[in-house]
Amino acid sequence: MSLINMTLIVYVIASVAYIAREVWRSGSTRWVSLGLLILAFCLNLAMVIKRSVEAGHPPFSNLYESLIFYACCTAFVYIIFEFIYNFRVVGALASVLAMLILLYATLQDDSIRPIMPALKSNWMLVHVVTYMLGYAAFGISFVTSIIFLVVKPFAKKETKAVVDEREILPRNFDKLSYKIVAFGFPFLTLGMVTGAVWAKKAWGDYWSWDPKETWSLITWLAYLVYLHTPLILPKMNVNKSKASVILACWLLFAFGIVNFTFVGLNYLPSAADSEHIYGSQ
Amino acid sequence: MIAEAKDSKKKPNQISIHQSERRDSNKVWDFFCSVKLAVVIILVLVVACILGTVILQGKTLDEYTAKYGYALATFFRITELTNVFYSYWFAFLLVLLCANLICCTIKRWRNTFMQTGFVLTHLSLILILIGGVVKFQLGVKGGVNVYEGKSVNYFLTQMINRQGKLDYIKKDLPFTIALDDFILEKNEPKFQLVSYIKDKDRQKILEVKVGQKQRVPGSGYKVTIKDYIPDAELKQEPINTSDTPDNPAIFVKLLDSDKVTAEGWLLAHDRNYYEDKKQNLRIEYIWLPSQEELEKAVSSIETARPKVSVMVSAQGLSQDYPMEFNKTFKLEGTEYSLRMLQYVLNYGDRRPLSEQPTDNPAVQVEINGPEGSETRWVFEKFPDWDKMHPAKYKNLKVTCSGITSGHMARNTIRLFQLPDGKQVMVSIKDNHIVSTIPWELEKKYTITDMSRQLMVSNYFPSFDFKREVIKKSDEVGVPAIFVEVDGPSGKVDDWLFSNQQYATWYTDNNLALVYESTGESVKHFTSKLRIEEDGQTVAEKTIRVNDPLTHKGYVIYQSSYDPEAGTFSGLQIVKDPGIPIVYSGFGALCFGVVFIFYIKPFLRKKQKKRGGGIMK
Numbered sequence: 061m062s063l064i065n066m067t068l069i070v071y072v073i074a075s076v077a078y079i080a081r082e083v084w085r086s087g088s089t090r091w092v093s094l095g096l097l098i099l100a101f102c103l104n105l106a107m108v109i110k111r112s113v114e115a116g117h118p119p120f121s122n123l124y125e126s127l128i129f130y131a132c133c134t135a136f137v138y139i140i141f142e143f144i145y146n147f148r149v150v151g152a153l154a155s156v157l158a159m160l161i162l163l164y165a166t167l168q169d170d171s172i173r174p175i176m177p178a179l180k181s182n183w184m185l186v187h188v189v190t191y192m193l194g195y196a197a198f199g200i201s202f203v204t205s206i207i208f209l210v211v212k213p214f215a216k217k218e219t220k221a222v223v224d225e226r227e228i229l230p231r232n233f234d235k236l237s238y239k240i241v242a243f244g245f246p247f248l249t250l251g252m253v254t255g256a257v258w259a260k261k262a263w264g265d266y267w268s269w270d271p272k273e274t275w276s277l278i279t280w281l282a283y284l285v286y287l288h289t290p291l292i293l294p295k296m297n298v299n300k301s302k303a304s305v306i307l308a309c310w311l312l313f314a315f316g317i318v319n320f321t322f323v324g325l326n327y328l329p330s331a332a333d334s335e336h337i338y339g340s341q
Numbered sequence: 342m343i344a345e346a347k348d349s350k351k352k353p354n355q356i357s358i359h360q361s362e363r364r365d366s367n368k369v370w371d372f373f374c375s376v377k378l379a380v381v382i383i384l385v386l387v388v389a390c391i392l393g394t395v396i397l398q399g400k401t402l403d404e405y406t407a408k409y410g411y412a413l414a415t416f417f418r419i420t421e422l423t424n425v426f427y428s429y430w431f432a433f434l435l436v437l438l439c440a441n442l443i444c445c446t447i448k449r450w451r452n453t454f455m456q457t458g459f460v461l462t463h464l465s466l467i468l469i470l471i472g473g474v475v476k477f478q479l480g481v482k483g484g485v486n487v488y489e490g491k492s493v494n495y496f497l498t499q500m501i502n503r504q505g506k507l508d509y510i511k512k513d514l515p516f517t518i519a520l521d522d523f524i525l526e527k528n529e530p531k532f533q534l535v536s537y538i539k540d541k542d543r544q545k546i547l548e549v550k551v552g553q554k555q556r557v558p559g560s561g562y563k564v565t566i567k568d569y570i571p572d573a574e575l576k577q578e579p580i581n582t583s584d585t586p587d588n589p590a591i592f593v594k595l596l597d598s599d600k601v602t603a604e605g606w607l608l609a610h611d612r613n614y615y616e617d618k619k620q621n622l623r624i625e626y627i628w629l630p631s632q633e634e635l636e637k638a639v640s641s642i643e644t645a646r647p648k649v650s651v652m653v654s655a656q657g658l659s660q661d662y663p664m665e666f667n668k669t670f671k672l673e674g675t676e677y678s679l680r681m682l683q684y685v686l687n688y689g690d691r692r693p694l695s696e697q698p699t700d701n702p703a704v705q706v707e708i709n710g711p712e713g714s715e716t717r718w719v720f721e722k723f724p725d726w727d728k729m730h731p732a733k734y735k736n737l738k739v740t741c742s743g744i745t746s747g748h749m750a751r752n753t754i755r756l757f758q759l760p761d762g763k764q765v766m767v768s769i770k771d772n773h774i775v776s777t778i779p780w781e782l783e784k785k786y787t788i789t790d791m792s793r794q795l796m797v798s799n800y801f802p803s804f805d806f807k808r809e810v811i812k813k814s815d816e817v818g819v820p821a822i823f824v825e826v827d828g829p830s831g832k833v834d835d836w837l838f839s840n841q842q843y844a845t846w847y848t849d850n851n852l853a854l855v856y857e858s859t860g861e862s863v864k865h866f867t868s869k870l871r872i873e874e875d876g877q878t879v880a881e882k883t884i885r886v887n888d889p890l891t892h893k894g895y896v897i898y899q900s901s902y903d904p905e906a907g908t909f910s911g912l913q914i915v916k917d918p919g920i921p922i923v924y925s926g927f928g929a930l931c932f933g934v935v936f937i938f939y940i941k942p943f944l945r946k947k948q949k950k951r952g953g954g955i956m957k
């Protein structure tokens with residue numbers, strides 16, 4: 061079996077294990093599901109490394125390579141959060157998300173092409189790695205927002221016993237989402253700044269309103285709005301419960317923008333003029 | 342919150358005029374301090390950015406009119422939607438944002454350590470915006486192409502003028518740039534094996550690894566590469582396999598006073614004519630089964646009729662039809678019928694037939710069958726065209742041949758031959774038979790009215806090629822692979838050459854393989870530049886993408902090159918005095934966000950643990 065198929069399958073099994081853990085709620089299943097996800101992550105990382113060795117350059121030169129790396133980062137960021145916080149179900153959806161990203165990668169052209177001169181830069185390395193970590197965090201906040209919105213109507217009736225006191229209940233996932241975005245936002249900022257510095261070195265201008273640049277600014281602004289909105293909603297007579305729903309919805313929307321910036325720009329009429337967008341062949 | 346506190350402290354009996362003034366200025370101040378304004382501005386900026394990528398930017402008026410129509414194009418121009426990011430209203434938004442940032446930062450300024458991040462991020466954005474203004478006002482950006490060994494002391498900037506037309510403005514440089522050398526380095530060519538499955542319309546790149554059996558994804562075919570030659574050549578040596586005339590062929594030479602001007606094999610059943618358009622000469626080799634046919638043929642000036650042949654692959658049938666138009670041919674033993682609609686000598690050529698060169702002859706046919714009718718073009722030179730392209734009746738392969746032979750040259754020589762060894766040569770000039778004589782091997786015959794002579798020097802009753810693949814060198818030249826395909830009709834093997842023009846099909850006509858070059862790609866391009874002032878060299882550097890030269894505030898980048906001859910180097914020249922400001926902003930921004938979201942929470946946690954007083 062190819063490495064990519066194996067990774068996909070382990071992601072699926074990890075997801076099932078997380079659901080099982082949610083159903084049985086026993087302490088030991090936690091380590092099974094987490095262990096499986098770590099295994100999937102390692103396989104995914106092996107793919108990234110294998111690819112870099114085969115291609116002879118860092119694995120971000122085309123959409124296929126970037127997607128594999130993105131899936132890897134998603135698993136990585138989730139695992140970090142699982143070590144910091146003790147929360148439920150998120151792992152099931154996080155591994156599905158990583159799996160979907162990888163599945164999307166299989167639809168792309170996976171041939172190895174020599175990289176163009178402009179991509180040979182250390183700034184590019186930092187730029188892509190920080191961006192992918194930021195995007196991965198936003199992916200996890202997308203997952204927590206979905207769970208929050210689904211659980212919200214039933215939140216009051218929740219009576220299940222809590223296994224671990226430190227466990228964050230889904231009805232508090234609004235705060236968790238904020239923390240995850242707060243984790244990812246500095247990475248997004250660093251990604252944007254290093255991208256600008258790299259563009260200056262390679263093309264002579266740190267900002268030229270290229271569609272990719274513009275959309276990464278839109279992404280950044282969308283999360284900036286998210287980070288500032290909690291300051292104004294109370295003043296606008298929006299009650300806490302409503303505010304949390306609005307913010308969760310905004311995160312779903314913002315993650316849509318992230319994905320459009322990442323893979324959707326080919327649909328823009330201005331894409332043809334851009335030096336930046338992954339080729340559509 | 343602070344504003345509210347101030348208000349509540351005010352005494353109610355203050356003089357009213359002053360109070361209302363205070364209130365008004367407070368209102369303005371509060372407005373500029375509010376996060377609400379910040380969020381609204383950011384949202385408007387987001388919408389502006391989206392518009393700026395959905396509507397094409399910085400094009401000429403003509404281009405807009407062509408794309409959006411006159412009314413919309415005019416509207417876009419008036420509202421500056423054609424240049425969103427450099428428009429007055431966008432600048433206004435940024436100024437508003439700046440004011441908002443300054444006000445809110447001043448208002449909340451507490452000068453405590455914990456606020457470092459908040460202050461830094463907000464100030465950094467102001468710095469970046471100021472740097473942007475400096476760039477816009479004092480910076481220049483343009484380009485120039487320099488030829489090897491030449492120098493320039495100017496560059497050109499591009500802009501859309503008031504009339505909506507593209508303008509180039511020449512800017513002088515305070516120095517001269519000389520290009521001493523330009524080097525274009527290319528990557529070694531790479532080769533790939535591509536598989537194509539027709540019924541799934543699926544293309545996939547296979548690994549080129551000798552000895553390993555691999556599945557073609559999504560199908561049952563297995564492909565094994567059995568051999569690889571980095572620089573291969575296909576030697577095809579004509580041989581005669583037997584004395585029974587299975588595939589008769591003659592070797593014909595054209596001579597001009599004993600010097601050979603053209604020579605080659607003519608095959609009776611295949612490539613049976615030679616044409617020299619310049620001399621208006623045509624030589625045909627015609628194999629006839631009997632004496633009666635010969636008698637008929639030698640007295641006729643009729644040209645050989647082009648034919649269309651149809652192969653029904655499912656039933657293994659094959660039938661030939663003469664090219665006759667608007668006549669329906671029934672395909673015997675099948676439910677199909679065929680009709681020929683028209684022919685051309687050069688597909689896609691709009692000129693009348695008589696003026697078309699015979700570059701890409703094709704016939705248009707209509708096939709009628711149980712699923713209705715289908716029309717397709719059939720190309721003489723691309724017999725596999727219909728296999729590669731979706732068609733209704735996929736199992737019907739239609740080919741054509743001899744379309745060009747329908748045209749009679751001024752001088753036509755026909756070499757007839759019978760199984761019993763009888764050989765007759767007929768010369769036709771301007772549609773008249775000039776002579777009819779027997780011909781023999783190794784004898785020269787003069788062609789009427791021409792200085793040329795004709796000689797048939799060899800005859801193979803059963804012509805074939807002895808194919809041999811040889812290795813020319815160890816370096817990568819024209820690589821070839823020997824591939825075995827295992828599929829529903831068993832194992833088949835063949836050599837695939839990377840310079841082969843057509844795909845190689847497996848016997849079931851469903852799997853095709855192509856071994857091809859992925860094209861040469863550019864590895865590096867570098868320019869050896871020298872900066873001169875008053876005839877003196879003051880700086881020197883070899884620049885490449887990602888590694889520019891800086892002189893007197895101008896940064897010179899390698900941006901492009903002459904794609905055809907590779908003789909000029911495209912330089913981009915940028916001057917931006919705002920860079921230090923912007924980069925300070927970048928630094929402050931990065932440190933600020935890291936402080937707010939990592940350092941501050943960390944410090945908070947530590948404080949809590951110690952149970953100490955809370956720092957604001």
Ligand code: HEM
Pocket residue numbers: 284288291374375376377379380438439441442445449459462463466930933934937
């Ligand atoms: C990297 C970008 C930014 C970051 C990290 C950031 C962060 C913050 C933080 C942490 C606060 C809360 C300060 C506190 O509670 O003491 C704040 C407040 C504020 N921010 Fe930003 N900000 C950013 C960009 C902006 C921008 C672009 C604007 C737009 C004008 C803006 C407008 C405001 C305003 C008006 C406040 C005041 C809130 C209040 O009065 O309570 N910020 N910002």
